[in-house]
Amino acid sequence: MWISSAEVGAVNYYVSPSGSDSGPGTSEQPFETIQTAADVVVAGDTVIVKDGTYTDINTLDSVVFMRDGGTPSNWITFRAENKHKALLDGENQESGFCLYGSGYIRIEGFEIKNVNVGVKVSHPTNSTHDIYVYECKIHNIGRNILDTNCTNSRAYAGITGRSCNYNITVDSCEFYDIGRQHNTELCVHDYKHDHAIYAVGKNWLIKNNIIYNMYSGWAIKVCGHEGATTDPTHIIVNNTFAHDANEGPYCVAHIIYYHDNGIDPHDIILQNNIFYDPPNNDQDHNAAIRTNVDLYGMIMRNNVTSADNIYTQFDGAGTPTLSDNIVNLPLADFGLTDPENNDFTLTSSATYLIDNGIAIDSPDYDYAGTSRPYGNGYDIGAYEFTGAAPSLIDQTGWSLVYVDSEETGYETVKSFDGDPDTIWHTEWFLTDPDPCHPHEIQIDLGGFYDICGFRQLPRQGEYPNGMIKDYEFYVSSDGVTWGTAVASGTFADDKTEKQVSFDCILGRYVRLVALSEINDGPWTSIAELNVLAVQPDSDINDDGKVNIEDFAVLAAWWDDDDGCVEPDWCGGADFDISGVVDMLDFTYFAENWLRQTPGGSV
Numbered sequence: 001m002w003i004s005s006a007e008v009g010a011v012n013y014y015v016s017p018s019g020s021d022s023g024p025g026t027s028e029q030p031f032e033t034i035q036t037a038a039d040v041v042v043a044g045d046t047v048i049v050k051d052g053t054y055t056d057i058n059t060l061d062s063v064v065f066m067r068d069g070g071t072p073s074n075w076i077t078f079r080a081e082n083k084h085k086a087l088l089d090g091e092n093q094e095s096g097f098c099l100y101g102s103g104y105i106r107i108e109g110f111e112i113k114n115v116n117v118g119v120k121v122s123h124p125t126n127s128t129h130d131i132y133v134y135e136c137k138i139h140n141i142g143r144n145i146l147d148t149n150c151t152n153s154r155a156y157a158g159i160t161g162r163s164c165n166y167n168i169t170v171d172s173c174e175f176y177d178i179g180r181q182h183n184t185e186l187c188v189h190d191y192k193h194d195h196a197i198y199a200v201g202k203n204w205l206i207k208n209n210i211i212y213n214m215y216s217g218w219a220i221k222v223c224g225h226e227g228a229t230t231d232p233t234h235i236i237v238n239n240t241f242a243h244d245a246n247e248g249p250y251c252v253a254h255i256i257y258y259h260d261n262g263i264d265p266h267d268i269i270l271q272n273n274i275f276y277d278p279p280n281n282d283q284d285h286n287a288a289i290r291t292n293v294d295l296y297g298m299i300m301r302n303n304v305t306s307a308d309n310i311y312t313q314f315d316g317a318g319t320p321t322l323s324d325n326i327v328n329l330p331l332a333d334f335g336l337t338d339p340e341n342n343d344f345t346l347t348s349s350a351t352y353l354i355d356n357g358i359a360i361d362s363p364d365y366d367y368a369g370t371s372r373p374y375g376n377g378y379d380i381g382a383y384e385f386t387g388a389a390p391s392l393i394d395q396t397g398w399s400l401v402y403v404d405s406e407e408t409g410y411e412t413v414k415s416f417d418g419d420p421d422t423i424w425h426t427e428w429f430l431t432d433p434d435p436c437h438p439h440e441i442q443i444d445l446g447g448f449y450d451i452c453g454f455r456q457l458p459r460q461g462e463y464p465n466g467m468i469k470d471y472e473f474y475v476s477s478d479g480v481t482w483g484t485a486v487a488s489g490t491f492a493d494d495k496t497e498k499q500v501s502f503d504c505i506l507g508r509y510v511r512l513v514a515l516s517e518i519n520d521g522p523w524t525s526i527a528e529l530n531v532l533a534v535q536p537d538s539d540i541n542d543d544g545k546v547n548i549e550d551f552a553v554l555a556a557w558w559d560d561d562d563g564c565v566e567p568d569w570c571g572g573a574d575f576d577i578s579g580v581v582d583m584l585d586f587t588y589f590a591e592n593w594l595r596q597t598p599g600g601s602v
Contacts, residue, residue: 465527
């Protein structure tokens with residue numbers, strides 16, 4: 001993480017709602033207002049703001065106004081003593097922080113609300129530059145404004161700049177409830193000018209942020225820099241966008257690249273971002289990004305969206321460099337913990353996000369401060385996944401247990417042969433009538449796994465016959481007792497690979513039941529079936545290795561009369577959380593021990 005340097009003799013000033021502006025600003029005798037500290041700091045100083053609410057507004061309608069700044073080696077820092085415990089409540093005034101022609105300033109850990117602009121990076125002619133906003137929570141911006149006569153064209157924003165600004169970083173912040181109230185006449189201005197981040201100028205770095213509940217405008221609006229024909233690269237990386245509530249006619253996408261006053265932004269890198277349910281008030285332009293600028297030199301890579309497209313271009317020329325983006329992902333397949341309640345952490349089912357980011361230009365930590373990459377690769381979005389991520393089980397150890405019907409030349413094993421051009425198809429050539437639904441296959445995976453989901457690739461090519469519509473999926477430890485389905489539903493009528501995730505369950509056998517076909521035909525076909533599982537771990541005592549000591553723990557709990565109960569589950573030896581350590585747990589342990597032993601196999 002970024003840490004500012006401080007020169008010898010730099011001073012720490014303290015502020016508390018119970019302090020006094022006539023005091024020395026020490027920890028024991030703090031100032032009462034942040035502005036008092038801002039008036040005395042010099043390069044290298046730090047202002048530490050204690051818990052409480054700060055509403056004091058200076059003559060410029062800002063809680064804090066800064067005209068001076070630090071130096072390249074000695075920044076001025078404003079830091080909440082405890083993250084999000086120092087609240088700047090503007091009480092519907094202009095701004096929380098106003099940085100007017102200053103530079104080398106770091107703002108860290110504040111909550112800012114009820115202002116027109118959270119952090120205003122502003123001077124009409126003198127550049128405000130080298131500003132770092134870190135771990136702030138900025139919300140309820142412009143929410144008191146109702147444009148009753150459709151004439152208010154100013155911007156209300158979480159963070160906003162001017163076209164002469166440069167080197168602005170927004171890192172690990174949370175933005176929500178941004179934008180003025182809507183006029184019933186749907187004024188253009190009501191929907192077009194309010195943003196979480198108004199990135200005007202050059203060389204903005206926007207990383208690890210979470211932005212949701214935009215009521216007007218866009219989560220990020222990117223514009224150009226005064227007097228420049230080409231701008232240094234803007235980087236928008238590892239952010240999570242969700243839940244825009246804007247109903248305006250301009251509201252398409254989470255981000256807009258905008259041609260403003262004859263100035264285009266240039267050379268933007270957009271990567272490793274989540275665009276969850278972007279607004280779509282124009283069905284013909286459903287995308288994560290809206291742009292009306294030339295796209296030469298633009299890069300869009302390793303982003304994931306539920307929209308149909310990564311970008312939609314209303315004006316301008318050229319195309320961006322696109323690579324490894326995922327579009328049209330169903331919301332259920334993002335694998336987020338509780339997005340409807342704004343918890344955007346990743347679960348083990350977030351297989352499209354985990355390890356699928358790109359390393360170049362990516363931050364080395366996430367929104368929560370977790371080091372990146374945590375697992376085998378960089379994750380997409382603001383969070384790294386810190387649990388055990390599911391991966392595909394190697395098909396080479398599988399064997400067919402049962403199938404109800406297969407056509408010669410289209411045998412069931414072709415549904416797990418690793419070749420998407422071969423298929424399993426139920427009988428159709430010499431049968432009359434053809435066998436009807438339900439159709440099913442049962443597979444022995446060759447060992448026990450914590451099974452968390454599956455992928456089903458429909459047959460490719462021209463013909464749709466047999467593509468599954470309604471399905472059920474089962475997991476069993478013995479191939480006899482199946483219980484209730486761990487997943488059921490309806491597949492979309494297209495040729496894309498379908499992924500279904502569910503809570504991990506210990507098992508060795510899987511069963512896929514096709515209940516119907518997309519065109520109500522009697523057949524079933526599959527090009528490829530894959531199963532997702534968490535990597536097995538028999539390290540019961542968590543000492544970093546699987547050995548006889550782990551077996552001793554398992555043996556000690558064998559058939560224990562008291563049974564296994566949550567959350568301990570017999571010290572972790574009851575792998576299938578059945579309430580008893582038995583032969584199934586022993587088999588699972590033994591197989592996984594062999595897998596984790598060099599040269600071992602099941």
